[in-house]
Amino acid sequence: MNIMPNSVRQRIRSIMFKLPLMITCAEFEEFITAYLDGSLSNKQRRIFEFHLAVCRECRDYLAAYRTAMTVTGDVLNTQTADTLADVPEDLVSAVLAARASQDRK
Amino acid sequence: MNLPESTDLVSGTEQKPHTLIGKDKVATEQFVRANLGWMLAVAKRIVVDGSIAEDVVQDAFSNVFKNLEAFRGDAALKTWMHRIVVNQALMALRKQRRRNEQPIDDLLPEFDDAGCRIDEPSMLSHLAQTPEALLLSSDRRQQVLASIDRLPDSYRVVLMLRDIEELSTSEVAEMTGLTEANVKVRLHRARAALKKLLSPLFEGTAL
Numbered sequence: 001m002n003i004m005p006n007s008v009r010q011r012i013r014s015i016m017f018k019l020p021l022m023i024t025c026a027e028f029e030e031f032i033t034a035y036l037d038g039s040l041s042n043k044q045r046r047i048f049e050f051h052l053a054v055c056r057e058c059r060d061y062l063a064a065y066r067t068a069m070t071v072t073g074d075v076l077n078t079q080t081a082d083t084l085a086d087v088p089e090d091l092v093s094a095v096l097a098a099r100a101s102q103d104r105k
Numbered sequence: 106m107n108l109p110e111s112t113d114l115v116s117g118t119e120q121k122p123h124t125l126i127g128k129d130k131v132a133t134e135q136f137v138r139a140n141l142g143w144m145l146a147v148a149k150r151i152v153v154d155g156s157i158a159e160d161v162v163q164d165a166f167s168n169v170f171k172n173l174e175a176f177r178g179d180a181a182l183k184t185w186m187h188r189i190v191v192n193q194a195l196m197a198l199r200k201q202r203r204r205n206e207q208p209i210d211d212l213l214p215e216f217d218d219a220g221c222r223i224d225e226p227s228m229l230s231h232l233a234q235t236p237e238a239l240l241l242s243s244d245r246r247q248q249v250l251a252s253i254d255r256l257p258d259s260y261r262v263v264l265m266l267r268d269i270e271e272l273s274t275s276e277v278a279e280m281t282g283l284t285e286a287n288v289k290v291r292l293h294r295a296r297a298a299l300k301k302l303l304s305p306l307f308e309g310t311a312l
Contacts, residue, residue, distance in 0.1 A: 014219030024220025033293040057222040061214065061300075064229035068300035069268060071229075075241065075249040076150060076269050083149060084142040091145070091159050095137050095166045102170060 013055070023051050028058050032065065137166065140183075144190045150265050151194035152201070153254055161197050165190040188280075191270060195280060198258060206257045212298030227304040245306065252302040256295055263288055264295035 014024075023031075028051045034040050035048050052059055144165055148158035168189050176185060215223050241249065253261065266277045267288070278285045 010217065010219070010221055013221050014217075024216070025222035026216040026220035029214060029216075029222075029297075033289055033296075055222075057224060060226055060230040061222060061224055063231075064227040064304065065296060065300045067229040067232050068303045069296055071241070071249060071303060072253060072264075072299060073269065075246045075253075078246060079149070079250065080143070080146040083146040087138070087142045087145070088159070091162065092134075092137055092141055095141065095163055096134060098163060098167055099133060099137075099170055102167065 021047055021050065023047055025051075025055060025058050028052075028055070032062065036066075140186065141166075144186065147187065147190050147270065148194045148197075150269060151191065151262060152197050154201070157197055157201065158194070161190065161194045164197075165193045168193065187270070191266065191272075192280060195262065198262065207255045207302075209257050209260055209294055209298055212256075212301045213294060214297055214301075225304075227300065228307040229300065229304055232307060248306050249303060252306065253299065255302055256298055260291050260295035260298065263291040264299070267292050268296075 028048065031040060031044065031048050035045065040048060052062065141162060144162050145158055148161040148165070149155060152158050152161060165186070169186055172189075176182065217223050256264065262281065263277060263283070266272045266280065267274070272280070274285050274288050277283070277288045281288070283291065
């Protein structure tokens with residue numbers, strides 16, 4: 001699939017990223033959070049998306065980054081559902097007992 | 106008295122002004138049952154350990170009852186209680202010394218001298234296009250939880266508060282004592298580290 005050896009590809013990319021309006025992958029990395037929460041300026045967003053269009057590594061990276069966020073959210077949501085479905089009775093009693101004794105004070 | 110929408114916390118029952126909760130036994134029990142589950146879930150996400158999370162919930166309820174009279178309804182009751190349980194959990198976490206966390210530097214992406222990414226490709230990037238592959242078995246979910254647990258606390262907590270509890274950057278800064286800039290950096294690093302921790306779990310996943 002890759003005709004060019006990696007070292008050549010790396011060198012081409014490192015030259016390309018120095019062109020005007022281009023950023024390196026390291027710079028791209030710094031903008032990911034702002035890009036995802038929509039707080040980049042229009043110009044910054046265009047530069048970010050241009051890098052995304054030309055750099056497969058960052059495209060794959062960002063896709064994996066977002067999937068990791070989705071997976072994390074899903075797993076924690078399931079954990080919440082499990083907790084809600086099985087509220088410990090002894091904890092309910094303990095909270096109520098503590099409240100009753102607080103009241104008597 | 107004007108009731109905020111938060112009284113729906115005692116849903117399906119005759120609604121009581123929240124200032125009465127705690128004086129009336131039945132209302133108190135309904136209130137506790139309506140809120141204990143989500144509060145426990147929040148506490149678990151932050152402190153991880155189940156029995157510490159239960160202590161957090163007890164302390165949070167005692168705090169809620171103590172301040173209920175003073176609660177003026179200028180914020181939704183649930184929002185106010187959410188902050189209480191988060192703060193209580195953060196306090197409990199500070200007292201804990203932790204277990205199996207991995208240094209964050211080992212988990213961040215790497216770049217060569219020219220700033221080019223040198224990252225092994227992750228199966229996660231392909232899974233993005235196949236959401237059904239994300240329906241996880243219970244084993245896999247346990248592995249994901251264990252991976253989250255390997256994030257250093259100071260990063261994991263920011264990720265939980267921002268991405269899961271959906272607090273704003275400034276709220277998280279206020280609760281953790283970090284600067285807003287630092288919250289943003291930590292959020293990004295936590296997500297990046299998690300991407301690295303989760304990737305091996307999905308190697309060999311059929312597409």
